[in-house]
Amino acid sequence: MTKTLVVVYDDGAAHPGDIAVGLAGWAGCVFVVPPNRHTLAMAPLLARFGPVVVAESVSDAAAEVGRHRPDGLVTYAERGLGLAGELAGLLGLPFHDERTLRCLTDKWHQRAALRAAGVDVVxxxxxxxxxxxxxxxxxxxxxxxxxxxxxxxxxxxxxxxxxxxxxxxxxxxxxxxxxxxxxxxxxxxxxYLPGRDCGAFGDYVSIESVVQDGVIADLAVTGKFPMVPPFRETGRFWPSPLGPVETAEVRELAAAAVSAVGLRTGLSHTEVKLTPAGPRLIEVNGRLGGGINELAVRARGINLVEAGGRIALGERVVVPDLYTGRAYFQVFHPAPRRAGTLVGIEGAEYVRDLAGVTLYRPYARPGTQFPGGVQTVELDIVMGETADVADLAPIVAKVESTLRYRFEFPAGEQHTVAAAELGAW
CATH class of the missing domain: 3.30.1490.20 (ATP-grasp fold, A domain)
Known part of the structure; x- marks a missing residue:
């Protein structure tokens, strides 16, 4: 008999299409969405895979969802954690307890929990x-x-x-x-935690884990490409460039942090800074990391959306050993901090033909307006693979020098900006 899974959806780590691929073939899904511009735009797509409940009122949403007799509840988005916790309490479904949810959604409470447990004192x-x-x-x-x-x-x-x-x-x-x-x-x-020199790579990593009844299994340590100011990500890859000793250190730190916030069941995405004095905690996230499911599918053939759903329904998931194989990467380019309009993108056809690149996908079309600011808003993504992490830097350098973006800024001012220069705009 097919079990019913409540999926709290919001803008975040998993697209409706990814959720459908991971869940629709084996679970009956009921989607709950807060009423915002993004979720209402995605509601028709979600409705192709199950009923959609718009949570104008949490109690009314719980009553409507309850009629479907749900067996479990999951969310893959940071924004969805609070609503998921409220619904789980009203529906009597397993989820993070109140303390854990507070630690996962409030950075001050999380730091206090880490400090109290002696894990990391920032x-x-x-x-x-x-x-x-x-x-x-x-x-x-x-x-x-x-x-x-x-x-x-x-x-x-x-x-x-x-x-x-x-x-x-x-x-x-x-x-x-x-x-x-x-x-x-x-x-x-x-x-502020100053990072150490990591050459062509970023000075931080993330640890992707599956937690079942308090037992933590690490799927991978994710390497990062350098951020652009102030703290905007530009890409990630499996496996990380860390050696065995440092890999063990960051995994140990991440496991201690996951335990300190009380996360006992579900997916976790823990970010760690690589400092001259050793690894330090950036934050623990009690959900799937952005882009991580795509890497997991390509590198290991494991769908983490499905894994998260099965865990929420009380099933056991077998987690493969820590990933150490070929290098799989994602490079993306953040929109400028200045408000402006994208006029066009040049060089995409050449990037698609680069050795090691398997996909180039634009997220923004000419005419798209960007509000500016320090948040990460992705213009596009480049995916690929190579035999070894050491081969990544030359490929990424070619991508960064080939792609060029033309923007129109206020008062009609236009500039063409190379991918490698976007962080300065």
């Missing part, structure tokens, strides 16, 4: 009003990282070097209805 201070700023700076020192307590996708995340600029940012962000992912969210100021 100086951090919560900021609810501008009056909290002087004490926060005294706690963390400068430079520091200012970001929403409930955040994601590098939205409103800033590198702060001087107190005056930081205070102006605090005032502006707290004046917004939702500086992060929730209305009225507060801010945190965190100690």
């Amino acid at each position: 100086r951090c201070r919560r900021i609810e009003t501008a009056a909290d700023w002087p004490d926060a700076v005294a706690e963390t020192g400068l430079p520091a990282v200012l970001k929403p307590a409930h955040g994601g996708g590098s939205r409103n995340t800033y590198y702060v070097e001087d107190a005056e600029t930081g205070l102006e940012l605090v005032r502006r962000l707290l004046a917004e209805p939702a500086p992060g992912l929730v209305d009225g969210g507060t801010l945190v100021l965190e100690e």
Whole structure:
């Protein structure tokens, strides 16, 4: 008999098409979506694979979902965790408990839990009003990282070097209805962790894990390409470039962090900074990491959307050993920090023909307007594979020098920008 799975969908780590591939063939899906522009646009696509409930009211949504007699509940998006927790409580379905959910969705509570468990001590201070700023700076020192307590996708995340600029940012962000992912969210100021020189690669990694009844199994350590200012990602790859000793260190740190926040069941995506003094925790995420399912399918033939769904339904999932094979990569290009309109993309046909590239996919068409800002908004993605991680840098360098983007900025100002230069705009 087919079990019914509640899927709380929002903009995040899994597209409706990926969810359909992972779940539709074996589970009966009921989708619950908050009423926002993205989810309402995706609702017709989701409806092809199961009923869609728009959660104007959480209690009304729970009552409607309850009529389908659900057996489990899952979400693959950071934005969906809060709603998923509320629904699970009303429906009596297994999910993260209240403490764990608070640690996973509030960065200040997460830092407090990590500190209490002795896992990692990063100086951090919560900021609810501008009056909290002087004490926060005294706690963390400068430079520091200012970001929403409930955040994601590098939205409103800033590198702060001087107190005056930081205070102006605090005032502006707290004046917004939702500086992060929730209305009225507060801010945190965190100690800045300087990274070590990692050459062509980024100075951080993520650990992708499957957690079942408190037992943590790592599927892969994900390598990263360098960020562009202030904290915007540009790509990821399997396996990471770390040696055996450092791989063991980051895995041990990630496992301790997952346990410290109380995550006992589901998928986790833990980010770790590579500093001159050793690995340090960036954050623990209790959901699928962005782009990770695609790497898992290509590299290991395992669908993590399916794995997350089966775990939510109480099934056991077999997790293969830590990935160490061929190098599979994704490179993407963030839109400029300046507001503007994409006029065109040049060089795509040449990138598609590069050795090692298997796919080039634009996400934005000419005429697309971008609001600007520090959040990561992807223009496109380049995927590929090669025999070894050491072969990645030359391929990515060719991609970055070949792709060029033409933007029109306010007052009719137009510029053509190479992929390698996008981070400066």
